[in-house]
Amino acid sequence: xxxxxxxxxxxxxxxxxxxxxxxxxxxxxxxxxxxxxxxxxxxxxxxxxxxxxxxxxxxxxxxxxxxxxxxxxxxxxxxxxxxxxxxxxxxxxxxxxxxxxxxxxxxxxxxxxxxxxxxxxxxxxxxxxxxxxxxxxxxxxxxxxxxxxxxxxxxxxxxxxxxxxxxxxxxxxxxxxxxxxxxxxxxxxxxxxxx
Numbered sequence: 001x002x003x004x005x006x007x008x009x010x011x012x013x014x015x016x017x018x019x020x021x022x023x024x025x026x027x028x029x030x031x032x033x034x035x036x037x038x039x040x041x042x043x044x045x046x047x048x049x050x051x052x053x054x055x056x057x058x059x060x061x062x063x064x065x066x067x068x069x070x071x072x073x074x075x076x077x078x079x080x081x082x083x084x085x086x087x088x089x090x091x092x093x094x095x096x097x098x099x100x101x102x103x104x105x106x107x108x109x110x111x112x113x114x115x116x117x118x119x120x121x122x123x124x125x126x127x128x129x130x131x132x133x134x135x136x137x138x139x140x141x142x143x144x145x146x147x148x149x150x151x152x153x154x155x156x157x158x159x160x161x162x163x164x165x166x167x168x169x170x171x172x173x174x175x176x177x178x179x180x181x182x183x184x185x186x187x188x189x190x191x192x193x194x195x
Contacts, residue, residue, distance in 0.1 A: 030143035033058070033136060034125035038092070038116035041099070041106055046090065046116050049142065054086045055164040056138040057157065058126075060118060062094045063105045065132045067151035072109055074154045078161060079113040085165050086140070089113035092122065094132060139164050 035049045059075060061068035075089045091113060093102045098117045106115055123129040126136065137146040137160045146160050
């Protein structure tokens with residue numbers, strides 16, 4: 001490979017990465033999560049908009065989904081560990097038989113966060129959920145900070161949650177105009193798919 005070719009490739013890669021890093025830091029690029037209104041296991045209405053001010057993990061799952069069963073203990077732990085810091089997990093089951101399968105599953109796994117039965121409308125609002133699990137991590141303004149399709153590592157979720165919780169704490173001590181929510185992990189919608 002000639003020096004000119006190497007230099008051209010290096011410049012192209014530098015420009016590509018420069019553009020990517022600039023985009024990933026823009027908090028204003030986050031999309032607002034669609035609101036939904038669904039009934040939880042107790043029959044109470046859950047409105048996603050009511051969770052503004054909290055960091056929220058919205059998890060679309062099903063009782064028959066193996067990777068979902070791997071994630072659920074993590075979400076139980078996150079709910080317990082971070083709820084007092086302004087965090088919540090919302091589980092949206094996509095089981096066709098609804099509460100018939102979901103109620104016993106909640107009891108068996110001792111799920112400590114709110115679970116609702118999803119609908120085709122809610123699935124379409126979130127981009128037509130085609131794979132389970134699919135999860136969205138929302139910032140305190142109800143914007144999508146990260147989107148995961150398929151099983152991802154526990155540490156990845158935990159890092160996103162902690163970063164969003166910490167950024168709000170540090171935002172309170174930053175002077176006005178310092179760029180609220182600057183440098184959040186996964187700014188913008190970031191999809192990660194497994195083959």
